Amino acid sequence: MAKITAAITAVGKYVPDYILTNQELETMVETNDEWITSRTGIKERRILKEEGEGTSYLAIKAAEDLITRNNINPKEIDLVIVATATPDMLVASTAVYTATKIGAVNAFAYDLQAACSSFLYGMSTASSYIESGRYKKVLLIGADKMSSIIDYTDRATCIIFGDGAGAALFEPNEEGLGFQDEYLRSDGIGREFLKIDAGGSILPTSEDTIKNRQHYVHQEGRTVFKFAVSNMADVSEKILERNNLTKETVNWLVPHQANKRIIEATANRIGLAEEKVMMNIHRYGNTTSATLPLLLADYEKELKKGDNLIFAAFGGGFTWGAIYLKWAYNK
Ligand code: UT7
Numbered sequence: 001m002a003k004i005t006a007a008i009t010a011v012g013k014y015v016p017d018y019i020l021t022n023q024e025l026e027t028m029v030e031t032n033d034e035w036i037t038s039r040t041g042i043k044e045r046r047i048l049k050e051e052g053e054g055t056s057y058l059a060i061k062a063a064e065d066l067i068t069r070n071n072i073n074p075k076e077i078d079l080v081i082v083a084t085a086t087p088d089m090l091v092a093s094t095a096v097y098t099a100t101k102i103g104a105v106n107a108f109a110y111d112l113q114a115a116c117s118s119f120l121y122g123m124s125t126a127s128s129y130i131e132s133g134r135y136k137k138v139l140l141i142g143a144d145k146m147s148s149i150i151d152y153t154d155r156a157t158c159i160i161f162g163d164g165a166g167a168a169l170f171e172p173n174e175e176g177l178g179f180q181d182e183y184l185r186s187d188g189i190g191r192e193f194l195k196i197d198a199g200g201s202i203l204p205t206s207e208d209t210i211k212n213r214q215h216y217v218h219q220e221g222r223t224v225f226k227f228a229v230s231n232m233a234d235v236s237e238k239i240l241e242r243n244n245l246t247k248e249t250v251n252w253l254v255p256h257q258a259n260k261r262i263i264e265a266t267a268n269r270i271g272l273a274e275e276k277v278m279m280n281i282h283r284y285g286n287t288t289s290a291t292l293p294l295l296l297a298d299y300e301k302e303l304k305k306g307d308n309l310i311f312a313a314f315g316g317g318f319t320w321g322a323i324y325l326k327w328a329y330n331k
Contacts, residue, residue: 006130007178007328012066013297041260045162045285058165059143078135083118116315142289151216162285166293190318233269256313
């Protein structure tokens with residue numbers, strides 16, 4: 001019997017309608033379009049404005065896009081994983097609510113949190129379930145309502161992040177396509193440099209934590225930048241070497257969209273031509289867990305069966321890694 005690999009067989013996406021431009025940010029904090037564009041590559045990001053809606057709203061819409069465009073019967077889905085750093089609420093799982101809302105009534109569901117690497121790690125989890133033969137349809141959704149944890153008076157963070165969601169369906173493949181290899185890393189040294197101080201078990205919410213604005217993302221950008229540049233490039237190089245891939249045989253780099261300069265540094269290290277690098281950071285900013293599946297959805301029509309894709313991400317924690325996957329279909 002042929003070895004079962006885990007292939008992505010469908011993708012979907014959702015971004016909210018509201019566009020927060022660099023020009024609008026200029027009216028909110030001391031910044032300018034030229035600085036944001038040259039330092040990050042971001043021109044605009046989407047913001048979920050619907051009152052009382054959280055990350056599940058984005059996740060549900062991305063999943064529904066995948067389901068309707070590909071005629072998937074949600075009752076056949078075995079497992080729904082929502083990769084997110086901004087769950088709807090503490091304790092009650094965002095994935096469970098999402099699964100129920102999309103009609104995945106026979107699935108079980110849970111959230112996976114690894115900051116900006118959540119979707120990358122989720123790809124490893126989803127693929128393992130498929131490769132083991134345990135499940136046949138695993139829906140992995142990357143979704144984040146970053147606007148819910150961003151301080152819009154802090155110019156160091158508010159210019160970077162946006163809201164969005166993307167989804168990918170993993171199914172068994174007997175042609176050797178899909179997931180090939182992974183190199184995943186983490187290092188707790190990163191905790192001090194990218195975090196939300198309060199609202200967790202170390203520092204529960206109190207009047208003081210609210211007064212001190214400790215429920216927002218705090219990032220030491222320059223330090224995170226340095227780690228991101230070297231680590232994302234390292235793992236990408238490593239996964240190429242390990243799989244005897246070259247800049248000629250790699251078809252696409254699918255990099256986490258945190259900063260255009262980090263993406264370019266990774267591409268340069270492996271010598272990849274610009275046209276092989278997926279990029280949509282100018283339109284959405286950093287959507288955390290949603291960047292990788294949003295890229296897949298935006299580039300889906302250009303992808304060919306058998307293409308070699310290298311996914312790479314770096315995020316809070318620190319968490320980072322690279323995954324090598326062969327694309328499994330033509331659209
Ligand atoms: O996805 C999760 C992982 N996160 C990342 O990968 C993010 C990594 N970090 C970055 O992308 C970059 O560090 C940032 C985009 C966050 C910042 O860019 P930078 O080139 O590292 O800038 P910086 O923080 O070193 O600041 C340079 C200067 C500072 O002024 P002085 O001290 O040189 O006078 C800042 O105060 O730019 C100033 N600055 C700004 N100026 C205009 C910081 N933010 C802004 C702003 N507009 N929004």
